[in-house]
Amino acid sequence: METVRKLFNKSSLLVPLVSIVLGLLCGAIAMLIGGYDPILAYSSLVEKLLGSAYDFGETIRAVTPLIFTGLAIAFAFRTGLFNIGAEGQFIMGMTGATIVGVSLELPWYIHGPLAVAAGAVFGGLWAAIAGYLKAARGVNEVISSIMLNWIALFLSNYIVAAFLLEEGQQKSRPIHDSARMSINWLADAMDHARVHWGALIAIICVVIFYLLLWRTKQGFELRAVGHNPNAALYAGMNVSRTIVKSMFISGVFAGLGGAFEVLGVFGYQVVMAGMPGYGFEGIAVALLGGNTPVGVFLGAVLFGGLSYGAAGMSFGADVPTEIVRIVIGTIIFFVASHGLVLYILKPFLNRRKAAAKEKEAAKA
Numbered sequence: 001m002e003t004v005r006k007l008f009n010k011s012s013l014l015v016p017l018v019s020i021v022l023g024l025l026c027g028a029i030a031m032l033i034g035g036y037d038p039i040l041a042y043s044s045l046v047e048k049l050l051g052s053a054y055d056f057g058e059t060i061r062a063v064t065p066l067i068f069t070g071l072a073i074a075f076a077f078r079t080g081l082f083n084i085g086a087e088g089q090f091i092m093g094m095t096g097a098t099i100v101g102v103s104l105e106l107p108w109y110i111h112g113p114l115a116v117a118a119g120a121v122f123g124g125l126w127a128a129i130a131g132y133l134k135a136a137r138g139v140n141e142v143i144s145s146i147m148l149n150w151i152a153l154f155l156s157n158y159i160v161a162a163f164l165l166e167e168g169q170q171k172s173r174p175i176h177d178s179a180r181m182s183i184n185w186l187a188d189a190m191d192h193a194r195v196h197w198g199a200l201i202a203i204i205c206v207v208i209f210y211l212l213l214w215r216t217k218q219g220f221e222l223r224a225v226g227h228n229p230n231a232a233l234y235a236g237m238n239v240s241r242t243i244v245k246s247m248f249i250s251g252v253f254a255g256l257g258g259a260f261e262v263l264g265v266f267g268y269q270v271v272m273a274g275m276p277g278y279g280f281e282g283i284a285v286a287l288l289g290g291n292t293p294v295g296v297f298l299g300a301v302l303f304g305g306l307s308y309g310a311a312g313m314s315f316g317a318d319v320p321t322e323i324v325r326i327v328i329g330t331i332i333f334f335v336a337s338h339g340l341v342l343y344i345l346k347p348f349l350n351r352r353k354a355a356a357k358e359k360e361a362a363k364a
Contacts, residue, residue, distance in 0.1 A: 022334045070282045072127075094259065
């Protein structure tokens, strides 16, 4: 088994890739049991994603918030924290952007960036609450961030209903055009798909994630505190401040996702009956991506594509959308069950190693 682990370490993509294949196979088996054609279903899914310019644009739209929330979860995890509150931070990002977008009238080159910044700051400050509670009071961030999710939902609904509500509607007044972050010329080229600048900012955030954590002194301190707070304290680092800083940055990523969802997609914020779900899906994205920036990007593409393409399976092959949830669930299961996947791969990897030894022996 140690040999298998060493081989796996050389290719960190192996387990996620195999998990995706196993998840798709499990989905195919579920379709066969239900009397559906898996080949038609998966081909309909791909056609839904890439069949038209509109669908391609909407796929990008579905992937974008998952990149933000996946980065939020992964960043916190890389610094030794488990941020379950990306959902609440996403909601607060929506609220901050809505307040600025509805209440102010400014030139577009100020209004849009200011609304985005407000969403990012709202998300970051909301996450910093959980960071402060952990640093100052020793409260586990998992518990506090979960509780803050619900507080964010009800606080956001109160703010919208009390101060921003459109008369006779269960949503805020429309965000001013000067704050909208949609890309009009690209939307027109894609048959009015809801593409927005958030897709580009998400890619930039992937790069920032990497540079900040692995190419700066601050990143080294964040990772050092996450690995061993006692050793970091002995080395002279401010552990409490670093914990709060880590949660703030994590919340900024999630807040940006919420801001662009309001500014780029809907143009208003509704009084929500439940949570959007992007923060919870971000946990799965980060898990599949191995908490790496590029992995998060690829995981978001997979999950967002499966979620949006589910409609194609439903219309093209009459397959219920719950089948896609089975696929996603089994992928997460296999990614989390590293030992099981490695056990399945062990014969193939051992055979590969034996073939390599034979080749070396033949050369000798």
